[in-house]
Amino acid sequence: MQDYLLSRGVGKEQIISLNFEDFDNYDLRDPRLLHQYIKDLIPKGKNTYIFLDEIQHVKDFPDVVNSLFITKGVDLYLTGSNAYMLSGEIATLISGRYIEIAMLPLSFKEFVLHTGDNMDLPRKYTDYLNGSSFPYAFELKDQPGILREYLSGIFNTIVLKDVVTRNKISDVMMLEAIIRFVFDNIGNTLSTKKIADTMTSVGRKIDVKTVEKYLSALAESYIIYKAKRFSIKGRQYLKTMEKYYVVDIGLRRLLLGNSSFDVGRVLENIVYLDLLRRGFAVSIGRMDDLEVDFVTMDGDVPCYFQVAASVRDESTLARELAPLRRIADHYPKFILTLDEDPDADYNGIKRINVLHWLTRG
Secondary structure, X not given: OHHHHHXXXXXXXXXXXEEOOOHHHHHHHOHHHHHHHHHHHOOOOOOEEEEEEOHHXXXXXXXXXXXXXXXXXXXXXXXOOOOOOOHXXXXXXXXXXXXXXXXXXXXXXXXXXXXXXXXXXXHHHHHHHHOOOOHHHHHHOOOHHHHHHHHHHHHHHHHHHHHHHHHOOOOHHHHHHHHHHHHHOOOOOEOHHHHHHHHHHOOOOOOHHHHHHHHHHHHXXXXXXXXXXXXXXXXXXXXXXXXXXXXXXXXXXXXXXXXXXXXXXXHHHHHHHHHHXXXXXXXXXXXXXXXXXXXXXXXXXXXXXXEEOOOOOHHHHHHHHHHHHHOOOOOOEEEEEOOOOOOEEEXXXXXXXXXXXXXXX
C-alpha cells in the first residue's frame, strides 16, 4: 500500500510507518510517547497515511487509534496478530468506521504465480499440498525438516498463545485431541455432540459445552473455519451438523501425517478457502436428502459447487449431478474436478478442471 501511494504521487513525508516488533520502536509502545511522536510528524495541510504494524504491542492502543482517527487528513492502517485483534473485539475498542481485511495463506493461484509460469499445474498442485500455503514455507520447500519445525512453531503459537492463553484452557491435551479430530474430519458433517461422544468413547470424557467453547476458540483464531448448512429449498440456515475446514493442509499433515490424506476432501478444503478469498459467504447446501458441497451468495444471487477428485466413473458423475439437478432455479452450477478432460456441460451444469478454475479466480 505504501508503494502504491508513492507511485500515485504521495510524498514520503506524508507516510508514517512503525513496526512495534522492531526494538528501535520499543519506547513508542508507551501510548503517550507514540501519540506525541506521530503528531509531531504529521505535515500541516497534507493528507497523512499512518501504518502501525503489530499494534497490539502498544499499551492501551485503542486510545491512540481513536485520537488519530478523529485527526483531520489522517488515513490509518493497522495490523495485528489475531490473539489481540480478533474482529469480535475490535468494534468495542475502536470507535468510528473501519474496514477489516482478514488474511489467508497463499492461494494455489498465488503459489503458481510465485513459480513464474502456469506450466504443469498438476505437479505444482502436488507441491502446494506437500509443502504449506504459509508464504515463508515457499522458501523452505527443499528443506523438509526445517519446514516441519516452522509449521510446528506456527501451530504451537496458535494453540498455546491464541487459544489456550486467551481462553484460559487448562486441558491442553484435550484441546489437541479435538484439533486432531476436526483436522481428520475436514469435509465431514460434525456436531458438538458427536465430537463429545467420540472423545468420551476413547476415554477422554468431555461435555458438549466444552467442545463448543474449544471449537469457537479455534475458529476465532483462524486455525479452522466453520461452514454452516443451508437449506436450498427453505432458503434458511440449519442449526446443526456443520462442516469444518483447516487453514492450511501443511498443518493438517503435521498433526496427522500422510495416512489421513484423502484427495477429495483435501481438494474440497482448498476450494472452500478459495471461495472465501473471493469474498463470498460460503455454506453447505442441503437439497431434500442430498448435499451440495458449497453454496455461495453474492448478494442474493446463489452459485452452487460440487467438488470431486474425479468423475470419470459414471456412477460418481451421476452422484455429483443429482443434487444440482434437483435445484429448480437457473443460477450457475459447477462440478470442479481434477480430471484433465475437456470441460463439459450437462444441461447447464458445467464441469471444469479445478486447477484451471483456481488459477483463473
